[in-house]
Every structure is written in structure tokens, then in C-alpha cells.
Amino acid sequence: MTKEDAIQNVTWDELQIGAAARIERACTVDDLILFAHVTGNVNPLMLPANDGEAIELPMAPSLWVGSLVSAVLGNILPGAGTLYLSQNFRFGARVHPGDILSIQVRCVELREKPVAVFEARVLKADGAIACEGFAEVAAPLQSIISSRSALPALILDHHDHFAKLIARAAMLDPLPTAVVWPDDQNSLAGALLATEHGLIEPVLIGPRKKMIEIAATVGAPFDASWIADAQDHHEACGRAVELTQRGATRAIMKGNVHSDEILAAIVNKHAGMCTERRISHVFAIDAPTLDRLLFISDAAVNIAPDLAAKVDIVQNAIDLARACGIEKPKVGVLSAVETVNVAIPSTLDAAILSKMADRGQIRGGVVDGPLAMDNAVDADAARTKGIASLVAGQADILIAPNIEAGNMLAKELTFVARAEAAGLVLGARIPVMLTSRADNERARLASSALAALYDHWRKTGSAVSEAPQIVSKAAE
Template sequence: MTSASPMTQFTNQTFDQISLGETVTVAHTVTRDEVELLALVSGDANPFADCEALADGTEPLPRCDGVSAEALVHGVLKRRLPGPGTVIVAHALTYAGQAHVGDELMATVTVTDKQAPDRVVLACQVRRGEDVLVDGHVTVQAPSAQRTVDERESTNVVLRRHDVFGRLFRQCEHLLPVTCAVVHPCDRDSLAGPLEAARHGLITPVLVGPQAKIRAVAEAHGLDISPWRLVDVEHSHAAAAQAVALARAGEVQSLMKGSLHTDELLAAIVPSATGLRTGRRMSHVFVMDVPAYPRMLLVTDAAVNIAPNVRDKADIVQNAIELAHILGVAQPKVAILAAVETVNPDMPATVDAAMLCKMADRGQITGGLVDGPLAFDNAISIEAARTKKIESPVAGLADILVVPDLEAGNMVAKQLQYLAGADSAGIVLGTRVPVVLTSRADSVRMRLASTAVLKLVAHARAQG
């Protein structure tokens, strides 16, 4: 018998590699999050309704039935034996007793039979000490090929109760794909991303870059680029210039950054004579799906304007308001962020906030409710605003966060992503066509969401 130890990767076994009698045992402690996730799936709206109290009577101790122990069995089968790619086709399990949050469970699976070409039968048991909670057999279809999955990717679960991106995808469903110049897609991610977006009907990609290099990447990673137009240029600088020229000529409705530096693409966009600038200052907006926040949250500018002055910020605010309108927020609430909520002449961000609010009062910024300065907590927490006795239609309810400068914006956006589990889409506005600046760290969902935003903006522009 082998006892599973902590690991960072799971490598599966194919049918031929599995041996009769092979056994894996895994120890696991039941957590509160697991009980809540199982309750969500099972439809038990209140998994704690009948739970026992702790010794001091202050907090309930959630409990779960055999379903949670069965889930542990499934986890062992799909991660350890046979491992990633396993398909459960039948099971006969009996349940006895309940597990509580904090219980130490021991799950054991043993290969008892192999049925060609790919079926494997395993005896499965889950114990809590001497108590047997689950016992029986499970039949699986063994993986057809060997592969390895990173443990961190396979266990990263975030509850998205509001599903901001899901709503964006639904808004796109009945709109035609927009033509998008993908600039220098010369690595796997920058080429596979737009092809996946095309598969979902978001864009019609035009691949702009060195033809030989793009074809080599496609061949190396099994990507089919034959349906799409390929514009051959020598290098990344030429790709940026050619993509901008296509947009100016009306041949494409949008741009997407590939495997070139952001500065290279923006350098082609910025020139007034040959680029894509309008009378409005260019700015970047993150569209964020924050699990703990009850609405879509826009953060601007965290990618383009390093240290904007108040005139620049007025354009940044207006760009974000107009994006919010396109995304379905009729009157967005705009919080101008600073470290404090009072105007202090020694803190330029608070002075800029006061000026922006007055500009909104005078009609120089339109379409939203603008207030500031507001500290971050007062902008997104009603309770924090109430505690500080801030009376504002924006405080605690912000749809848009306007940051003092790029460094602050980058920190806010990255902290929301990495500490709060937020997903983010991003887009550049203030240009003749919308521009997406993808990142190598973006997940597939984030890349698709950015493309969905691009599609919605392009269609709104086309309708005038």
C-alpha cells in the first residue's frame, strides 16, 4: 500500500499502467468552505441549520452527510488513481454517519478489477477513525494518455455569486463578431487566445506579424490558423504600425496586443497624424469581477497614464463612465480615490478629486454620479462610510474607482486579483477603435472577458 504525500503535481496512469491490487490512501480534514460548496451544488440552502454547537455555544459546527465523503473518494480517483482524465461511469456506495468540519478523514481506493479496453473497478472506503462513513465500489474509465496537472490549478476554487463576466458573455451572444487585428501573435498564449475568442464568436481575427513565425507557433502547438487572414510583416514594430493602418482604413474594428511590449503598440497608436488618437485622452479600464463585491467594478487608470493631471483625469473619468453605459450601468457611481475623504491642499489627489466633482457639477463630466475624495474603504463599503458619517450617493456603492496615478491603480487591481480572487478584463479607450492589452498572466476566462468587452465597445461605436 502507498500513502499519498503532499505534492505540487498529479500525474495519471493509463489503463495499461494500472496494476491489480494497487492502493492509494489520502488523509483529509473537512473544511467549512467544502461544506458550503457542497451545499451550493446539492441545493441545501442552509447546510448549518441542524448543526451542533461548539462547546462554548458561540458558533455552530457544520456537518455534512456521506455526499462530502463521496466527494473525497472522487477527488482521490481524479487526482491520484487513476488521476487526471479519469471519468467516473458507475458507483455502488453505502453511507453511514456524518462528518463535521474539522474531522480527519482517511480515504482509500484499491484496484480490484480491470475490464478492457479502459474500465477499472476500485474498492473505495472513507473512515473517520474506526468509523466507516463510505464503503463500496466505483467503476471508472481510465485516462487514454498520460498527463500531469498542477495541484494549485486543480484546487483553486472561487465562488462567483454575481458572475459579472457571465453577464458580459450573454450581452455578446446575439452580436456579430468584430474584426480584430491581433498584433504580433508569436507565442502560444497570444495566438491561442484570439483563436479561442473566435471559436466563441467574439472576434474575426486578422493575424498581423511575421508569417513564418506565426505559422511555426501554430504548428508547434496544434493550432489551426487556416480560416483567418494573415498579414505578413517583418517584426513587432512593423506589426503595430500595420495593425494601426488597418484600423485607420476601416479594415478592422479593434486591436489586440500579442507578444510584443505594450509600449510598442501604444507608440504606434499615439501619433496624431498616423495613429488612432481622438480628442479624448487615452486611458485603460479594468473591468473586475470581485467575488466579495455585489456589482461589476471598474478601476481606472492602471496601465496607460502614469501621473495624470486633472485635465487628463477628467477624460479618464468620462471614458470609464461611457464604458459603464455600454456594459449596462445606466448611471454609474464614480468614486475619486485618495487616502482620506477630506480635501487637504498638501495631498494633490484630494484636490484633484474636489476639482473633478465640481467639473461634474458644471457639466464638464456627464453621465454619472461623481464624488470624492473617498478613501478605498469608504468607496466600496457602506458600513465604513456610515461609520465615518459620510453622506454621499456614491460612498459604499461605487461602480467606478478612479485612482490617483498608475502605481496606485496597479496596486489596487493586483491586490483585488491576488488577495480577493478577482478576475479582470481590460480595455484601452479614447482611441478610434477599442484596444485590448492582454497579459501572459491572464487566464482563459479573463482573455475572453476582455474580448467580450472589446466586442461590446466596437458595436456601440458602430451604432454611433
């Protein structure tokens, strides 16, 4: 413990009438959310809106304002060892997120040992009194020197990158999309939600009667003219390909059908859907602790890609990241270690991919590898290992060595780290939304936004400008 970290208390014997202390504290939206979690008080006046609508700023609960007094009493005066006995507060001016508060205490009475009484005030920056009154405490009897120990970190959803993507995509005309066999509530509701947000113009390919029945339970706008009847999965996949062949649709969305069935129809040599690129899947991950989207490939299509396949996997991921507004994406090619090891083939592939990007064989991004997961996304880890790189610690794209690693990485982020995931299959003539049956409506909505942005980028060569006034999760 350094001298700067040390905090020494004031015992009852050392206290003097008139002794005072103060701190400053800003009120944030996170304070209100955490206070609601701790107390169970979900009064809507005290919480940000959760529907994205612009409303007046929420106000801080009065007891949150009053609780700030304990930070001065417990940390500074009298400090460590202080126990609250009672308090009597009046609350005046309301506190809102963004307000800077001055919390002040002054000793006004020493009673029978160890009792002391403090006058307390919480002032806003303009001098308005938010809280005033008296606190009675049992002051410490022994000197204690404590450290300014940091509290454990809490994970809050500070960023909502999907909301930005969805808002950008909504600025475009709806993308004509073939939705293959949406005969369950999840897949149909996701397609209808994307339609309601203006992201897609659907052609619902599947059993007409069942889709009409499910639509009645979803509660989203529905038009039976959107339906193209099909008798089975094979016919539905074929119809989707046929619609894109003649330009009636420019994207495909997976419904309640197996991924292999859709991909088989797309790669069929008679379908005309293949390009010179290997098809690959790219996850877009919205993680609550990251200040950027994270793209992961390939976690769903290529099982054990060779070097040639990885070139296309990297290029497809770069193209999608650029379509989402990242001007020059940073690509980290992952392995178990960050140095080339001839016994680990993925490190050799990573080094070659990095050099190919240097020579212009992979375009539009900065590629580096091999990188381990920690030093690809964490700047401190990269510095600790002495890695000098334009990518290390700040990767936008992570390239997995094989499907097992990519799939486990994406699902760990989703199911353990509370990230949200959306994704596309790229490399064909149109983007394919290969959503999982476990995906919720928001994932399907974000996948639709990715498809619309990618379609626009392919047609124009530029990304859609960011939409203004996007509300983050923390401000919803």
C-alpha cells in the first residue's frame, strides 16, 4: 500500500466540533440502474426509458442521493470503522443523470462516547440543495489506516452497436428477401419484425395455411400476398434461389429449415449463385464490454479451411466490416500462441495471411497474426507480451483456425458473456441470413440490417452514414 493509497480515520477522541469533509460525485444513468437492481425499486420516474423514446431525464431516487453521505462518513470523516446509528434528511432539488454533486459533512455535536452527530448537505453545481439533514454515527475508537481498494468491476450494457446498425439500415429501401420456410413463431416473427422496421421486403416461402395461423398469434403487420406457397423444404430452397436468379429478391433468410438445405441449394452448380469466392459465415458480436462490434469467422460453414479458403474467409469478413462503416478493419488471425510455431499449422497460415495482406492479395483491412485471443482484443495483454502491432489489442475481426474454435468462441461470448450475435453467409451472389433456431427476434433483426448494409455496399462501394440520435442501451 503506497502513501497515496492510504486513508487514515479520525477517532472519537480526535474529532472536533466543526471538523468537515466533502467529496464530489457525478450522477449517471448506471447509478440509477444499479440502485434499482439493489433495491428492487423500478419506479419508471427513476429509470431511463426502455423503448427508445425520447423522454425527460429520469430523476435519481432520494435515498440514492442520501446514501452518498455515507461515502464521506465511511471513507473520510470519521472514516474506517464508522457505524451509522440514525439519520434525518430533507430532500429538495431533484437530481438527474449528468448532475455534479458536492457531498459535505460537518461535525456539530459529540455525545456520549462514541456517538457523534454530523450535519450533512448534498448540493448541485448551481448551489441548489438536493439533500440536507443530520446523521448520527458511532465514531471509531481506534486508529485505522486503510487502502483505497478498487471495487470489483460490474458489466453493464454500455454499448448497443446493433441499434446503430439497424438505424443505418432503416435509412435504405427495404431489401427484397426470400424467407425460407418460416413456419414457426421465432422465424416468422423475426421476418415480420424486420419488415415492420423497414429492413426487408419479404417473400415468405412455405406452407401458406400454417404461416397464416402463426401470423395471427405474432401481432405484427402481415399480408398474405407476401406468401409463396411451397410443399417441402427442398421446393422452398429452390424457389428462394430461383427468385434471386431473376432479380426478384436480393437476399435469403433462413427460417425453420436446416442450414445445409439452404447452402446446398445455393452452391448447386446449376443455381448460378456461386462466385469466385469461397462462401463463409461471419458473426457480428455486440459484446457489452466492447466499444466496437466484433466480427468472428468462420464459425458455421467451413469445417477445416485450408489457406486458400482462409484468404476468402478473411476477405469476406473485411467486406462486411467495411459495409458496417469500419473504414479499414483490423483483422486478428487467431491461434493458441502469438508466435510462429511449425508444430501448430494455424500459426503458419496466420503469418502467411498477414504477409498476403501486406502484398495486396487481401484488400481493405490490416491483417496480423498469429495472435492469441487475449492479445488480439486486450491492449494490456498485448503490451505485457511486447507485441508491436497495428491489430493487437484492437482487432475488429477475429479469424478462427477452424469451425470448432470459431463456434465455441461465438457461443461463449453469447451465452456466457451476454453478447448478442447476428450473422451472414457471404461469398455467394447475395447475402444469406443463416439465423439459428435459438436466435431471438433481435438477432434476426440485426442480421437483416447486416444484409441490407452489405447489399448497399456491394452496389455502391460505400457504407451508409451513421444515423443520428441513436439511443444506447444504457440510455434506454
